[in-house]
Amino acid sequence: MPQSIRVGSGTRAAIFAPLDGVGRAELVLQRLTDAIVLGVLHDGERLPSEAELARQLGVATVTAREALEILRRNKLVHTKRGRDGGSFVTFAGRGVNDLQDERLLAWSRVQVRDLGVHYSAIAGLAAELAADRASAADMDNLERILDRTDAATAAAARRGQGTFRLEVAALSQSARLVREELRLQAEFGSLLWLSLREPLRRERCRAVQRETVAALAAEDGARARQLTVTQITESIEWLIEAKSLLEQKGMSTMTGITTTANIIAPLPTGAHA
Amino acid sequence: MSPETITPDQKIPPTNACALSIAAVFDPVFTRLERCADLVERYAARPNSVADRAELDSVVETEVRRQFADSTGMVIGAGFVSAPHFLGWHLAWWLSGQNPASSELPATGIRHLETVEDPRDESFRDYTALEWWRVPVQTGRRHITGPYVDYLCTDEYTLTLTLPVYRDGTDLIGVVGIDLSVDEIERGLVPRLCAGGVPVTIINASGRVVVSTDTHLATGALLRLPGLSERLSEVATSAPVLLVNGAHTFQWCGQTGLAVVAGLSPTGD
Numbered sequence: 184m185p186q187s188i189r190v191g192s193g194t195r196a197a198i199f200a201p202l203d204g205v206g207r208a209e210l211v212l213q214r215l216t217d218a219i220v221l222g223v224l225h226d227g228e229r230l231p232s233e234a235e236l237a238r239q240l241g242v243a244t245v246t247a248r249e250a251l252e253i254l255r256r257n258k259l260v261h262t263k264r265g266r267d268g269g270s271f272v273t274f275a276g277r278g279v280n281d282l283q284d285e286r287l288l289a290w291s292r293v294q295v296r297d298l299g300v301h302y303s304a305i306a307g308l309a310a311e312l313a314a315d316r317a318s319a320a321d322m323d324n325l326e327r328i329l330d331r332t333d334a335a336t337a338a339a340a341r342r343g344q345g346t347f348r349l350e351v352a353a354l355s356q357s358a359r360l361v362r363e364e365l366r367l368q369a370e371f372g373s374l375l376w377l378s379l380r381e382p383l384r385r386e387r388c389r390a391v392q393r394e395t396v397a398a399l400a401a402e403d404g405a406r407a408r409q410l411t412v413t414q415i416t417e418s419i420e421w422l423i424e425a426k427s428l429l430e431q432k433g434m435s436t437m438t439g440i441t442t443t444a445n446i447i448a449p450l451p452t453g454a455h456a
Numbered sequence: 457m458s459p460e461t462i463t464p465d466q467k468i469p470p471t472n473a474c475a476l477s478i479a480a481v482f483d484p485v486f487t488r489l490e491r492c493a494d495l496v497e498r499y500a501a502r503p504n505s506v507a508d509r510a511e512l513d514s515v516v517e518t519e520v521r522r523q524f525a526d527s528t529g530m531v532i533g534a535g536f537v538s539a540p541h542f543l544g545w546h547l548a549w550w551l552s553g554q555n556p557a558s559s560e561l562p563a564t565g566i567r568h569l570e571t572v573e574d575p576r577d578e579s580f581r582d583y584t585a586l587e588w589w590r591v592p593v594q595t596g597r598r599h600i601t602g603p604y605v606d607y608l609c610t611d612e613y614t615l616t617l618t619l620p621v622y623r624d625g626t627d628l629i630g631v632v633g634i635d636l637s638v639d640e641i642e643r644g645l646v647p648r649l650c651a652g653g654v655p656v657t658i659i660n661a662s663g664r665v666v667v668s669t670d671t672h673l674a675t676g677a678l679l680r681l682p683g684l685s686e687r688l689s690e691v692a693t694s695a696p697v698l699l700v701n702g703a704h705t706f707q708w709c710g711q712t713g714l715a716v717v718a719g720l721s722p723t724g725d
Contacts, residue, residue, distance in 0.1 A: 315677065315678070316664075316676055316677055316678060318662050318663075318664065318678060320587065320662065327585075349607060352605075352607075353604065353605045353607055356603065356604070356605065356613075356674075356675070356676025356677070357605070357676075358605050358611060358612065358613045361605045361607045361611060362607075362611050365607060365611070
């Protein structure tokens with residue numbers, strides 16, 4: 184029921200959702216690292232205990248302990264003993280970019296592009312369906328959310344984009360699309376919207392959000408999908424470019440890219456054009 | 457057969473039995489909500505005492521446990537949401553406890569929903585702007601919100617039933633509500649959807665499909681028929697009416713805020 188009471192708590196729920204498959208310690212580690220880097224888990228926030236974490240994620244306690252140990256070693260978590268003890272997120276902004284850069288370097292171009300294809304399939308169809316299924320009241324709500332969204336910083340813009348995409352997915356009325364959107368955001372959100380480090384990209388992102396709302400209101404599913412897919416593609420291309428720069432010069436993407444040609448490119452025109 | 461080919465000697469699809477049957481599914485749920493509202497009202501009306509979150513939570517929790525126990529899996533969330541001037545921003549809300557290791561394992565009781573109740577927190581959201589709060593508070597009556605994907609609680613496709621709660625009959629102190637699983641609703645409703653052999657669709661007050669026997673109408677889609685929005689904006693009358701296309705019957709399902717539409721779906725879309 185408390186739809187939208189708590190922005191971001193859905194992403195949080197996805198973080199603590201049970202994992203399956205092999206390489207669980209790595210998955211736990213990756214998921215928590217992403218959540219910290221993405222800012223879903225805040226600096227100073229207490230993590231669940233080893234036992235609780237293991238229970239929530241559906242892994243053995245030893246697996247959770249192993250993941251926490253590596254998080255400690257990576258200085259993303261520190262442990263306090265005693266009555267008010269536990270594992271706390273320790274992440275005061277230092278090294279955020281380094282971590283994100285490391286992540287980007289570790290991915291191959293093929294993986295980055297494939298992430299874009301996967302995410303486009305989910306977010307694109309969600310936008311298309313939303314155009315057909317959103318009521319006038321839904322559109323008012325989405326506009327209100329956009330009005331409240333702040334894009335002053337990279338973190339705020341990323342949260343705003345996450346919320347926007349999630350709301351659009353919810354308008355599709357598909358529980359599966361919403362779950363997949365949440366999962367992709369929880370696991371790759373920090374990487375996917377890395378381009379929002381740049382003020383120009385943030386402005387453009389906002390413009391695309393406005394355009395998408397207009398397309399949804401006009402019940403133009405094809406255009407809503409096209410805007411979404413184009414936005415994801417641009418973000419992926421930014422990542423590939425950033426990755427190349429990192430590889431060539433070992434320089435941070437924070438300062439490595441200032442402008443690229445397609446930042447100021449016009450928004451994609453109508454689907455039938 | 458297209459809708460236009462219905463001839464005068466064909467009977468208007470009979471929807472009375474269906475509408476009554478649908479109302480009969482939701483009425484007991486609203487009766488439970490009324491019981492919960494009554495408990496909260498009585499708690500708030502105690503003379504010479506100040507309302508306390510923890511005390512009220514335990515009153516609501518006892519009732520909510522009963523609702524979960526009675527519901528054979530249909531209830532996925534229930535509780536009371538406070539008006540800001542009563543207990544501050546507060547949700548006394550519980551979710552059905554899915555087993556954390558696997559949804560196929562037995563549920564592990566119910567769990568309290570944790571929310572941000574500090575308006576200064578950046579993730580705080582004003583719930584009084586949301587449909588499940590806004591509409592029943594405006595109308596003073598029961599309301600059904602959804603179906604919608606409740607991604608912040610359960611990721612479930614949900615129908616939310618809410619009812620306003622008043623202190624001394626006039627002072628709004630909150631709403632009581634129940635979240636129902638749309639999957640379970642479908643199981644309960646489909647056998648009741650009969651109207652002389654034509655497709656039957658149950659919609660909410662916004663025209664959104666809750667369940668339909670028409671293959672072309674997905675749950676969650678908006679039903680678009682000429683004259684339908686006018687019907688939906690009218691004060692609920694109980695008698696069935698014919699839509700302007702002459703091919704569809706429209707009837708409110710009692711006081712549930714749901715309506716039944718019988719007839720073929722528009723073709724050629």
